[in-house]
Amino acid sequence: MRSDSWYGQGSRDGYIHRAWMRRGLPDSAFTGRPQIAIANTASDLAPCNSHFDQLAASVKNGVYEAGGIPLNLPVMSLGESLVRPTAMLWRNLAAMSMEELFRANPIDGLVLLGGCDKTIPALLMAAASVDLPAVVIPGGPMLNGTFRGRPMGCGTDVWKLSEEVRAGTLSEQDFLRSESSMIRSRGHCNTMGTASTMAIMAEALGMTLPGLAGTPAPDSRLLESSHQTGRWAVQLVQADRRPSQVITKASFHNAIVALAAIGGSTNAVVHLLAIAGRLGVDLDLQDFDRIGKDVPLLTNLQPAGEYLMEDLFRAGGPLAVLRQVRDLLDPSAITVTGEPLVSYLTDEVQIWDKRVISSREQPLQGHAGIAVLQGNLAPDGAIIKPAAATPGLLVHRGRAVVFDSVEDCRARLDDPDLEVDADSVLVLRGCGPKGYPGMPEVANMPIPQKLLRQGVRDLVRICDGRMSGTAYGTVVLHVAPEAAAGGPLALVRDGDLIELDVPNRSLQLLVDADELRRRSAEPEMINSLAHPLRGWEKLYVDHVGQADTGVDLDFLTGGSGAEVGRESH
Structure with a gap:
């Protein structure tokens, strides 16, 4: 072994290794x-x-x-x-x-x-x-938690309940009361x-x-x-x-x-x-x-x-x-x-509650895989989870509302003067592996408060970051290349038309190619990007790959086996 x-x-090395590990163990x-x-x-x-x-x-x-x-x-x-x-x-x-x-x-x-x-x-x-x-x-x-007599999903219900607070349909006191019910x-x-x-x-x-x-x-x-x-x-x-x-x-x-x-x-x-x-x-x-x-x-x-x-x-x-x-x-x-x-997977493996697990003959959805999108806005691909999206938004065209960073989004999203409506496409950039750094779970941007009060509960959202697995909505994420790596997401401007067509696996920025060539990244976005000077963050930003290849470091791909390079002592 x-x-x-x-x-x-039987050498000195073996003696040292055994002696220090023995601590009462037998030969x-x-x-x-x-x-x-x-x-x-x-x-x-x-x-x-x-x-x-x-x-x-x-x-x-x-x-x-x-x-x-x-x-x-x-x-x-x-x-x-x-x-x-x-x-x-x-x-x-x-x-x-x-x-x-x-x-x-x-x-x-x-x-x-x-x-x-x-x-x-x-x-x-x-x-x-x-x-x-x-x-x-x-x-x-x-185990399942409950709040007000209903099961409470950790993560998912945070997003739902917090949106209800912002919409004015749930009090902050009740929202905070749910906190101790969630983690059972x-x-x-x-x-x-x-x-x-x-x-x-x-x-x-x-x-x-x-x-x-x-x-x-x-x-x-x-x-x-x-x-x-x-x-x-x-x-x-x-x-x-x-x-x-x-x-x-x-x-x-x-x-x-x-x-x-x-x-x-x-x-x-x-x-x-x-x-x-x-x-x-x-x-x-x-x-x-x-x-x-x-x-x-x-x-x-x-x-x-x-x-x-x-x-x-x-x-x-x-x-x-x-x-x-x-x-x-x-x-x-x-x-x-x-x-x-x-x-x-024998016949003995049964479904004991068809409300939870559906049969193949009566699925909840017929086609549920992750959809991979491509187009001039995501040359190396982006993904969307149709099972968590609003069906009516899977084919959509709308005008972009662009945020250059997470901080920019938080500062302006609920501004009553923000030019946004139910057809808008929210774009958040600078959140990819290099840009943030680390590709945070921010792609499922909150719905602007003024739209929540109008009853809007979902918008098309596009981001080079990720979203929590507990999140939901019509969210296009993992856009590659990311904005910080020179991806086209860096060139989108407010008012640009964006077309999402999930059945045809397409994500297009409806802007003339010559116009895009004339554009450059906004200074606000560039200033928001990570510029680490030392330590792990610098190593990460210098060597991390894009979402379409797994966001690993370039020098870690491929295994190198179990052999130790040089023996000690």
Whole structure:
């Protein structure tokens, strides 16, 4: 095993490695027993992951039972709800630091504990790069909260209720009263936001024990599954089954099908592209449209529907959803068990509540995949989530109302003199990977207050940033190239006509090409862009890629294996 090069030597180096790690362990701990690191993103400042030490304890028991040695390895944790300016700024740093820790230590296999939005992607990117046997445990969603007798989806209901306050239909006192009702238990967001989406993506990629994703955080069955996963990690090492063998082009095909069927977060697009880049798998933006466009939406979950993740679990879970689209999956893709994913989608996998999970014959929507748009406003592509959009706005032409930064938007959006109406197209730029930096979740701009009071609840919105997986609306996002990288979004001016045609996958700025050549970026936008002088932000801005390639750093694409460059001592 890999760890033998640390512990199996009779030299001074072997002595040092064993002696410092012994601390009561027997001699047998260092001879022939797989060393399993539990990559643990627990943190009190990442509240969605705060229960992971309990999961890690169950993993340890399973590892011991199977004959391995478990090692808790705290790794960088990112809490979506707290980190400024955006957790996405540090996804790549987290992945890079995890990769280096995995490579530098005497580790034979990995159990990856992730939950909040960026932790599962970072863990998978790191594991893909170092390519040690690995398996994921998603930390699970929180239980359903309720407010005024109705289920309350964390994230989604924040956006909804805050808009009602701005519209004058909900008091600020009642809005604040709902705050303590939203987070009912430990766990990540209970909507089909990015955390739940990426948990299901990990399962669709084959990187969890089948049936694990979606288990609520407080459910004792999550502890049972964590124990089983610890056992399985030892078997993965013994079988030498690595991420590069599990996560293939076929696996990404299945993940894209799953993403459409569950109505998952648009953030999954940049994360899946980044994971593929670490493995050298040929995945591009058009694959999401090509594979996902005819997949039906089968889950009635917020933000696109009514129910929450606890309901999905009791209704049959993600496997029940995938059972309905089994014929659309690639049967060659395997899981960490070595068996094909489709082999777990038997007739025994049932839908137990058709209000939550629809049958293939009666889908919520017939075509639910992420739509990839192209045109002169997005030469390298942009995306929209039709399942969360207003159907009547999917084909639309309107005049642009342009904001040069997040701060500009916040300052002017509710100005009574803002020239905006129900047909306007809101454009927010300078929010891409380089521009902000970090590509924040600001694309779902609030509706101007004067329109809210007129009853308007959605507008076409276009941005080079992202939006929360818990958000909704007719939002075109991930515009590439971003404005800060010289993309055409930098040239849009107030009053320009923009045409959105989702059925034909088109996003066009209806301005003469000669006129666009004469234009340059507005000074206000240029002044708002990030200009870091040092540290991680400078490294990030200098090397980050665009949304259409996964927003990874250029020097991190492709894996480099588990070998340590030079031995110590």
